[in-house]
Amino acid sequence: MNKPFVRVHDVSFAYDPAKPVLSRVSLVFDGPGEDALLGPSGCGKKTLLRLCAGLIAPTSGQIERSPGPVAFCFQEDRLLPWYTVGQNVALALPRDVQRDRERAARLAETWLERVGLPDVAHMYPSELSGGMKRRASLARALAYDAPILMMDEPFRALDEQAHADMLRLVRACAQGRLLLLVTHDERDSSGMQAVRLSPP
Amino acid sequence: MTPSTMLAKTLSPRARLWLKRAGVLFFYLALWAVLARAVDQPLLLPSPTAVLTRLVSLLPTPQSALSLLYTLGRTLWAYLLGIGAAILLCAASCRFSLADALISPLLSAVRATPVTSFIVLALVWLSSARVPVLTGFLMTLPVVYSALTGAVRGIDPKLHEMAKLYGFGALGTLRHVIVPAVLPAFVQSCLASIGLCWKAVVAAEVIGVPKMAVGSRLYESKIYLETDSLLAWTLTIVLLSVALEALLRRLARRVLEVRHE
Numbered sequence: 001m002n003k004p005f006v007r008v009h010d011v012s013f014a015y016d017p018a019k020p021v022l023s024r025v026s027l028v029f030d031g032p033g034e035d036a037l038l039g040p041s042g043c044g045k046k047t048l049l050r051l052c053a054g055l056i057a058p059t060s061g062q063i064e065r066s067p068g069p070v071a072f073c074f075q076e077d078r079l080l081p082w083y084t085v086g087q088n089v090a091l092a093l094p095r096d097v098q099r100d101r102e103r104a105a106r107l108a109e110t111w112l113e114r115v116g117l118p119d120v121a122h123m124y125p126s127e128l129s130g131g132m133k134r135r136a137s138l139a140r141a142l143a144y145d146a147p148i149l150m151m152d153e154p155f156r157a158l159d160e161q162a163h164a165d166m167l168r169l170v171r172a173c174a175q176g177r178l179l180l181l182v183t184h185d186e187r188d189s190s191g192m193q194a195v196r197l198s199p200p
Numbered sequence: 201m202t203p204s205t206m207l208a209k210t211l212s213p214r215a216r217l218w219l220k221r222a223g224v225l226f227f228y229l230a231l232w233a234v235l236a237r238a239v240d241q242p243l244l245l246p247s248p249t250a251v252l253t254r255l256v257s258l259l260p261t262p263q264s265a266l267s268l269l270y271t272l273g274r275t276l277w278a279y280l281l282g283i284g285a286a287i288l289l290c291a292a293s294c295r296f297s298l299a300d301a302l303i304s305p306l307l308s309a310v311r312a313t314p315v316t317s318f319i320v321l322a323l324v325w326l327s328s329a330r331v332p333v334l335t336g337f338l339m340t341l342p343v344v345y346s347a348l349t350g351a352v353r354g355i356d357p358k359l360h361e362m363a364k365l366y367g368f369g370a371l372g373t374l375r376h377v378i379v380p381a382v383l384p385a386f387v388q389s390c391l392a393s394i395g396l397c398w399k400a401v402v403a404a405e406v407i408g409v410p411k412m413a414v415g416s417r418l419y420e421s422k423i424y425l426e427t428d429s430l431l432a433w434t435l436t437i438v439l440l441s442v443a444l445e446a447l448l449r450r451l452a453r454r455v456l457e458v459r460h461e
Contacts, residue, residue: 053365055361055364055365069365069366069367070365071365072362072365072366074358074361074362076358078358078359078361078362080359080376080377080380082380082381083376083380091366091368091376092366140366144366
């Protein structure tokens with residue numbers, strides 16, 4: 001398998017031309033590996049991650065990414081409210097697995113168990129607490145078979161123990177992949193390559 | 201404890217509901233009977249018994265049965281055409297801003313125009329049997345269209361981003377995001393427009409008087425001053441409308457259940 005990478009060349013971005021969010025940023029994330037994007041609020045961490053995922057286009061500059069999909073864990077849960085938690089996770093599984101409904105359901109349950117939610121597959125997102133939704137959203141991102149894993153503050157709303165458990169799980173699942181983690185918590189970046197951004 | 205309280209306690213909630221409905225129906229029938237007796241002129245207000253007797257004698261005739269079938273057929277045809285066109289136009293409007301600029305004001309104008317204006321105008325262009333279909337279609341289309349476009353535009357863009365990143369593709373996004381998100385509004389608009397469509401079709405039949413139509417039978421009853429027949433047909437229209445709505449409501453419940461499967 002080709003090594004996953006994201007290369008940011010001289011990228012600038014602004015929602016409002018008078019207030020640039022990123023100004024001439026150049027970075028290279030060569031995988032497999034773990035990179036943490038750190039910095040104060042408003043420094044453009046989230047925007048950089050969205051640019052790297054291709055969700056928005058840079059105002060100037062270029063972003064190169066290795067071919068293949070990106071598993072993205074959003075800051076919000078973004079679970080489909082009309083599907084059960086198990087169905088939400090199953091939608092991230094490969095297409096051929098999804099065709100076999102029973103197998104997909106079993107795999108989704110396994111992923112939910114791994115994030116500490118053993119009995120919620122049949123429940124709807126509205127029936128879960130904030131922390132449980134967060135973990136279900138993490139399970140979906142981890143279940144998605146992609147060489148690049150991007151996570152936007154994935155441990156928000158989790159208690160200390162769950163935070164530590166989920167960080168361990170994410171790092172285990174990121175083996176052989178490229179992990180880009182946006183976080184406010186310096187402890188999350190321990191052992192990772194840390195990229196500190198500052199406001200432009 | 202009175203016998204009525206005891207009876208109410210032993211009945212299931214469903215049975216109590218039906219008993220209540222029967223009570224309401226009985227109240228209005230009694231009020232009607234009292235008024236008919238007070239007026240004492242069958243030409244102005246026939247008694248419920250006279251109307252029911254007329255209804256029983258009217259319905260089994262081939263002409264009445266055919267009239268009912270034709271009106272029902274026109275309504276369903278107009279309704280399905282209206283829903284189909286609303287889906288297509290909504291897709292065009294949500295995809296292309298030019299289509300939206302062309303379609304939305306036109307349908308707003310259709311919605312604001314009195315139904316009789318359409319009927320009279322359409323009678324100039326079409327045969328009297330086709331005018332009810334066009335009228336029903338024009339009543340259904342804007343209601344379903346505006347509900348659908350509102351629902352599609354109301355979908356959280358974050359869900360579209362999620363669908364894009366998780367590789368749903370266009371069909372997957374339609375199946376897993378758009379359709380389930382708009383389904384409640386769509387079903388509600390379909391339920392709301394069936395009554396409108398039915399009434400518009402009958403109104404167009406009354407004005408256009410096609411050969412086989414409930415509206416034409418209503419018109420004839422009026423011309424020949426057969427008030428009992430007029431009320432018997434009106435009752436038939438109301439009962440059919442209620443039955444259609446009940447059927448659709450049941451179907452809607454099933455469709456909304458499927459959304460979660």
